[in-house]
Amino acid sequence: MSPDFSSLVHWILFLPLGAALLIALFLRRAGAVAAWLSTGVAFAIAALALRLLTAAPGDTRWHVELAKLGDISLGFGYLLDANARLMLFVVSFVAAWIHLFSIGYMRDDDARGRFFGGLSIFMFSILGIVVADNLLMTFVFWELVGFSSYMLIAHYFDKDYAAAASKKAFIVNRVGDLGFILGLAFCLAHFGTLQFEALAALKPAAGWPWLLGALLMCGFLGKSAQFPLHVWLTDAMAGPTPVSALIHAATMVAAGVYFMARIAFLLTPDVLQIVAVSGAGMAALAGLCALAQTDIKKSLAYSTLAHLGIMGCALGLGRPDLAVLHMAMHAFFKATLFLGAGSVIHGCHHEQDMLKMGGLARKMPVTTAAFVAATLSNCAVPFLAGWYSKDAILEAAHAQNHYLFALLGLAAVATCLYSARMVRLVFFGPANSEAADHAHESPWTMTAPLVVLGLGFSVAAGFAADALIPAAALARVAEPLRAMAFHATSAATLVGLAALALGALAFRYYGRTAGVDSLRADLPRFYGVLEFRWMDTLYGWYVDRVQRRMAEFLAFLDLLLINGVAVRWLAAGVPAVLGYLTGRTLHRGQTRLYALSLVAGTLLLAWYFLAR
Amino acid sequence: MEHTTLSHHLLLAGLLFALGLTGVLVRRNLLVVYMCLELMLAATTLAMVAFSRFAHKMDGAVFVFFVITVAAAEVAVGLALIVALYRRRGTIQSDALNTLRD
């Protein structure tokens, strides 16, 4: 509660904004300075977040009223509970290393100033969501996150696909935000406050209305790319790879999960059920779809979708603590995977097709080591970071609902399959293109983050949690971690081990042919079904066939009915017709006649008024 | 002859007004029409002065000064327009000036 810590939060929140402002105003052409400024700020934030985490001051609260619009109070404040402090640290820590990686990755880019300015704005937005103490402020930063991801995805704006992808991400997110807004209004109408703590203290007698949770959930669906609003995430790979790492691994998509954990008390069983089912379903499907992607980043994007589904399922099972834990672990290994992919792409001169890679293990040893370590964590090899959270979620599902458990098990299997395929195609076997043949290891700015995040945190974040993440912060996390005292007989662990075994088989399977996808060769129809983008096609049909036509129809109607009939015809047409008919007889151009009618009219009026 | 009343004044004003109106309606020469218009204006001015006199208020009399001022300006502009019209069209017969009909 001491003011000391709230001022620390001020620094954490506004440092990146200041950096972005400086870059936007003065450093647009000084890319190198901008890069180091932004990175320095990111590391400073990570250090401050660590300080906040270790000092463990209890919950930090701070609130100020920005303005009052009528009866509505526009509040701005911080609420840092254990979840928030952990999230703050994970986000800023991962993001700091991604910043460092970007310095190497974007070295030859002309628009580095814009890029790093965008990263800083993004940091500002995401940290705002983490520290917010009320729904409205969350929404403010929620929107800002959407904007900064729009800006970063559109980094290569001269490419049509990047322009389209940025637009799509923003609009799809806004569809989710529509529900969020309605939820805000609903909450204010029924409970009169938007503060998290005030809401939590309310405990309405009749229970929370399901509608409130359902509306707020829409925001989560958009931001965390849950079905049916998941379509933007795979397209968002059009941005530079570090952006993919930042947005799709560590932060933006995690914001939704974090938010759901924060309002978990509002969610009624109906809503949770929806979240759980859609999450588990998406986890399984997206995992399978990842098998049918040749672009390394797209494949990883589907992998992210699968993990988001798992987190959603954990939320739905009523275990927000596990969801946040998985989000943290996922942030470490998925950031490594994306950064590793970035390093590979950089090494192969911007080749993204996995079928054209191969044999990179010898040319890029550090990248390979980190990537493989993160992949193993991704596959939930026991005692690696991913295992702790994923196994716990499987366990929870097993205890509650066997259908969900089956879906998650399928997801676990799919994870192992696509991971094996990816590693096999990219790093082993012969080089399948000239670019892969001439690949080179990346500079230290890129490999250092890989080592720290991949070989350090992806591997050890679980069992060395006490050493890596200060113990004081683990108030919430420690409990599930300790509960994981390895019970090999549990169903979850058995499923996990079986999945790993299947993964090993897949590794062999994909090694059969070089330059061709084995699954596509063997089961072309199945591959095609997985590759086809069902929802995108549906939305595309809606936009092209329904929305556009309706808009054009309405514009035409407006022109015809309102501008044409009502204005031109009724307001101008009727007098014109009357004028034509009378013009022949009355309008003779004789002034005296006009004067006569004027006098006659005056006399008539006078007679009317006097005779009454 | 007994004292003049308001009615006398108003009768005179009304006669003058009717005279002017008739002129406006029947004459075709714009110059004459214009003179008749001025006659109508004078009639109303007279009525106003009369009202002012019999109501023992100065409002009407003051207003008359405004009317006179405006009328003077109006005469200047109006006559200038008629002269300009004559120069351009060669006629000031109102029936001939009907090009705006269509």
Next chain:
Amino acid sequence: MDPLDFLHANLAAVAVYVPLVAGLVLLAGRRLPAGFASGFAFAGFAFPLILGLWLVAPGTGPKAGFAQLTSVGAPWGFDFGLNGLSAPLFLMTAVVGLAAGIKALGQEVERRNTYLGLLLFMFGGTLGTFGTTSVLGAYFFHEFALIPTFLLTLFWGGAGRRPAAMQMAIYLTVGAMVSLAGLLLVLGAAKTGYTSTWSELLNTLDLRVVPAAAVGLTLFGFGVLASLFPFHSWAAPGYTAAPTPASMLHAGALKKFGLYGIILVTLNTLGGAHGALADWFLVCALANVVLVGLICLAQRDLKELLSWSSVAHMGPIFLGLWVTGVTGRPDGVAAALFLMVAHGLSCAALFLLANGVRARAGTYRLDELGGLAKQAPVLAACFVAATMASIGLPGFGNFWGEMGVFLALRDQSLWLQAAVASTVVISAVYALRAVAATFYGEPTAALSQRLAVAPVADLGWAERAAALLLLGASLLIGFKPGLVTAQTQDYCRDIAKNVAETLPAAAPAPSAR
């Protein structure tokens, strides 16, 4: 009277008359050398902003509230003064006017001095509309500002200017006449006489005696001025055809007079004595949001799109006013007022920057544009910022306004709320589509040919200053919404109190929850 107080009391009037006098000088001195005319005009454009800031700045002006600033009895023809309702609009007008002025000074036009003079007239008239405390004075200044708007459109406009100017003139004149009729009816009922000020009117008027006709006439009369559906047909072609500074001033500032009138006159008895009108108002306002929003999706021309979207953005404002009118709570009108100010800034910025696009690419047609961000990054950045402001990104003022309106509607049916909130999606779709078509991707074949012959320069310092002024102001109120609400809060409460008095007892009382 203390000399300093006397000065303050007359500053608003001075701020209104400075551009008028400057405009008069420029109209009279058609042959004045360009440099002198520019300096003179710039002073006319900039002076009101300085005075306006001085007036509302804490510490310099009288602190006891805006009522003190009224220059009663001063020889200005009308009384001037700022209060919680007019001060933000007045300042917004001053900012938009300065930006429009900077833009106009940088334009190469025929009969430049006359052009600048008319624009100054328009500016001064708009300032007067919000600066005067007199009811008919506001009306007078509005009409006064409209005349130069027509002239500017007719003689300096773009393609299709003649029919557009005619349509605009007819529409706005009819709208103004209708609202004048309603205004006179209200003034007649008020018994305060025709020289009454707004506050006299609102304080003394027994709202129950206002005839229904007056409410209807003012609602739809002012509605025409503010492009309420279905009286919006003038807006899109008018703004499209008008020269950019005129579009900025009209769409940004002058049009807000319609809303200002609705707040001050119509709102008081909208939901109470004359409930059926409120339903019609709701239907029309919803059409502004949804139908016009969808019409925006069908636009293929950048300036037409902006013009249409400025009509669509009136929708949430109308709805904010409507909800205060039927519930008697201050949230709606406070949010709508915020949005009026913010929309003025963002809308003017968009018109300004769109003209920058045209100056570089030679066209407004979206299918002929593309890839401009490579050549003109600052223009692109400013345009994206202005677009984001207009679609309600937090950080810009529009967000608080839109959000406030959504929250003010919280007790209405969910379907209504959803329909209104759908604007966040619709507006994002058309605005981002326009940004992508203009700035992203590769230039079209025709455009690349043009660019090969005449490579484009980025935003010049003048346009940059104008854009930064508008965007900066929007950011300022976005980050510190208290700057606006501190002024408007009490006034909005008073209005809401007036409204609540006329509401039937059955209507929900101000929230006690």
